[in-house]
Amino acid sequence: MKRTVLMVIALLLLCLIAWFGYQKSSEKGNSIDVSDREFAISDPSAITRITFTQRTGHKIDLQKKGSLWFVGDDQKRVSPNIMKNILRTLQEVQIKFIPPKKHTKKIINEINRLGIQVDLYNGDELLKSYFVGTNVQEGGTYYLMQGKIQPYVMERKLDVGGFRDLFHYEEYELYDKKFMSNDVTKITSVEVDYPKDKPNSFRVNKNEEGVFSVDPLYSTTRREATIIDQGKVKAYLNGFDTMFSESNDNDSKIIDKIKAIIPFAEVNIFFEDGTEKKYKFYPVSAFIGTDGSLNTIEILNLHYIERFFVLTYEGDLYTSQKQLIRKFFRGYSYFHQ
Numbered sequence: 001m002k003r004t005v006l007m008v009i010a011l012l013l014l015c016l017i018a019w020f021g022y023q024k025s026s027e028k029g030n031s032i033d034v035s036d037r038e039f040a041i042s043d044p045s046a047i048t049r050i051t052f053t054q055r056t057g058h059k060i061d062l063q064k065k066g067s068l069w070f071v072g073d074d075q076k077r078v079s080p081n082i083m084k085n086i087l088r089t090l091q092e093v094q095i096k097f098i099p100p101k102k103h104t105k106k107i108i109n110e111i112n113r114l115g116i117q118v119d120l121y122n123g124d125e126l127l128k129s130y131f132v133g134t135n136v137q138e139g140g141t142y143y144l145m146q147g148k149i150q151p152y153v154m155e156r157k158l159d160v161g162g163f164r165d166l167f168h169y170e171e172y173e174l175y176d177k178k179f180m181s182n183d184v185t186k187i188t189s190v191e192v193d194y195p196k197d198k199p200n201s202f203r204v205n206k207n208e209e210g211v212f213s214v215d216p217l218y219s220t221t222r223r224e225a226t227i228i229d230q231g232k233v234k235a236y237l238n239g240f241d242t243m244f245s246e247s248n249d250n251d252s253k254i255i256d257k258i259k260a261i262i263p264f265a266e267v268n269i270f271f272e273d274g275t276e277k278k279y280k281f282y283p284v285s286a287f288i289g290t291d292g293s294l295n296t297i298e299i300l301n302l303h304y305i306e307r308f309f310v311l312t313y314e315g316d317l318y319t320s321q322k323q324l325i326r327k328f329f330r331g332y333s334y335f336h337q
Helices: 002-030 080-092 101-114 230-238 255-260 296-301 322-328
Strands: 049-053 059-065 068-071 093-097 116-122 125-135 141-145 152-156 178-181 187-193 202-206 212-216 242-244 265-271 276-283 307-311 317-321
Touching: 080 093, 080 152, 101 125, 101 141, 178 276, 202 230, 212 230, 242 322, 255 307, 307 322, 317 322
Parallel strands: none
Antiparallel strands: 049 059, 049 116, 059 068, 093 152, 116 125, 125 141, 141 152, 178 242, 187 202, 187 265, 202 212, 265 276, 276 307, 307 317
16 A cells, blocks of 8 residues: 555656656746747738838838828839738748758858848837848848847748848839829819910819809910810710829930920829929920830831820829820810801
8 A cells, every 4th residue: 555655646747747757848848939930920001111221332221101191202103012012021031941950051141242231110110120131042031130140941831932122122123113193073173285286275163163264275265165075075074083003214215305295285284282283295206216215026026006105293104005094185176066
């Protein structure tokens, strides 16, 4: 009996020793530093500022205002699609594999040479800071946390391949392709000037009762004696709500030449609060061969789809297809029954 009791006590002691050993092991496991691999951010909505800094010193500074993102000193609006892709990447990035130790030094040297520093902020608080390196042949992209020495190969959920390009931009590449966005209910007047076709130039006005009038823009144009079609005028003004371009061309070598010539059309929009937005339209075909800025494919495309350069009141240059913007190009007589 006594022997049995001793055996039970011994067994209990062994169980206690094993339990304390397991607890110690768990505590040790939980204390492992994993901060060098925590690149993903669980809630992208918490980010209010993002900077991408290249080793050359070139810096892209994205800042959130309300629900919109802006870039640069001029605070140009960022394309929602591009921004959505960036934020998704910041959230969904995950470890694909840890590079072999023998390659660590080479990878870090390469990141020091070509890496892009990514800094994420909430207000003035720095949330994360890390470096994005080159893409990996096996798929994925090298990452290195700021202040750490272990590089990782990262991937995006449900995506294949590297994604360094999502952090490597020229500022103009981020600009929103939407060059027009207006609350048409606030428009009080629109002037459309065809400098080389004055008889078709006109001015639309809306009075306090919401009734439209359409008048010649130039005093030399003979006035129409017929009645204004109110439905046509309203439909025309509704077309000034939103308009997208094919591309933002602020980097174009031809922009100074565009600004120096007479446009095909100039559209001025006036609003209730006294503000004004001005847009100038230039046929792209007029600039073929002027400085070699159009390649062969672009020139061939002009035979099928006519395009216009659009210079906005903010000084931005866009390219848009005529079939999309031709609704702006009406003549004075169009609005009369």
